[in-house]
Amino acid sequence: MGRDADQPLAVAYDEHGQVVPTLARLADLRLEPPEGFADRVVLAAGRRSRRRRLALTRADELREWARRGPARRRAVASSALLAGAVALGLEARHLRHAREVNAA
Amino acid sequence: MTSNIEHLHRSPRVAEPQTAEIQRAAAGDTDAFREIVRRYERLVFSVAYTVLGDACEAEDAAQEAFLRLYRGLSRYRGEAAFGTWVFRLAITAALDQRRWLSRRALVPLDPLPATPQATPEQRAEAEELLAAMAALSAALRAPLVLREVYGYEYAEIAALLGKPVGTVKAAVHRGRATLVEELGRRRAPEGEGD
Numbered sequence: 615m616g617r618d619a620d621q622p623l624a625v626a627y628d629e630h631g632q633v634v635p636t637l638a639r640l641a642d643l644r645l646e647p648p649e650g651f652a653d654r655v656v657l658a659a660g661r662r663s664r665r666r667r668l669a670l671t672r673a674d675e676l677r678e679w680a681r682r683g684p685a686r687r688r689a690v691a692s693s694a695l696l697a698g699a700v701a702l703g704l705e706a707r708h709l710r711h712a713r714e715v716n717a718a
Numbered sequence: 719m720t721s722n723i724e725h726l727h728r729s730p731r732v733a734e735p736q737t738a739e740i741q742r743a744a745a746g747d748t749d750a751f752r753e754i755v756r757r758y759e760r761l762v763f764s765v766a767y768t769v770l771g772d773a774c775e776a777e778d779a780a781q782e783a784f785l786r787l788y789r790g791l792s793r794y795r796g797e798a799a800f801g802t803w804v805f806r807l808a809i810t811a812a813l814d815q816r817r818w819l820s821r822r823a824l825v826p827l828d829p830l831p832a833t834p835q836a837t838p839e840q841r842a843e844a845e846e847l848l849a850a851m852a853a854l855s856a857a858l859r860a861p862l863v864l865r866e867v868y869g870y871e872y873a874e875i876a877a878l879l880g881k882p883v884g885t886v887k888a889a890v891h892r893g894r895a896t897l898v899e900e901l902g903r904r905r906a907p908e909g910e911g912d
Contacts (some may be wrong), residue, residue: 639843639844648777656755659784661790
């Protein structure tokens with residue numbers, strides 16, 4: 615890709631043939647990012663922000679769980695089991711009642 | 719957010735956003751954040767491209783820089799100029815992307831992205847220079863770009879790259895020599911140097 619010596623040079627050289635800081639011209643170079651770049655960034659920021667909030671919420675829940683001592687954890691677990699059993703019992707009673715009504 | 723590199727080196731000039739705009743973006747105002755991205759997108763993308771030499775990789779690095787900015791907005795207290803912070807995020811995101819890539823030289827497959835603010839001569843210069851820089855390995859390109867394009871001190875480059883100062887100086891020296899050789903080869907009349 616030969617070029618004429620008269621054409622402008624992208625860089626200059628010092629007396630030792632070294633590239634000298636005309637490379638700094640690249641600092642002023644402005645390249646156009648791909649179409650829609652800003653919108654993609656905003657979308658990605660929203661997604662990352664939601665993931666981060668979710669992770670923080672879960673971390674808070676775990677921290678709270680760990681903060682409660684073994685006795686409180688057992689109490690909470692027992693309460694949850696009791697609540698589940700009551701819900702199942704109520705559901706079974708409702709189904710039995712519905713069957714009786716249907717049969718009648 | 720504080721850093722040892724508080725000055726702007728040779729980073730391009732971009733008008734700073736209003737404090738209120740920064741605060742709105744920090745509070746989650748999407749439109750304000752989009753305005754900040756639009757204000758700095760050319761700068762950040764150009765820095766990433768100059769460090770990486772590839773448009774796709776530069777886009778990824780630029781996006782990462784803005785995501786870091788978004789995350790850090792609420793902690794921005796204005797110790798450094800906003801543009802200084804954005805510039806540094808662009809540099810570090812590009813360097814992180816470079817670390818993620820292999821140490822091979824990237825050969826850009828696409829032409830140089832559009833340069834809306836450059837004259838045809840400036841664009842031709844940049845094209846020639848960036849094409850020649852594709853001959854540099856990533857290990858030589860990053861130190862050379864930081865030193866010669868953006869005017870970083872050797873010690874700053876060493877800190878950014880996690881390398882000893884002597885290694886950085888040697889890389890810059892070898893990068894210059896390689897670039898001079900490559901430009902000479904490209905400028906040689908047809909048939910010479912083959």
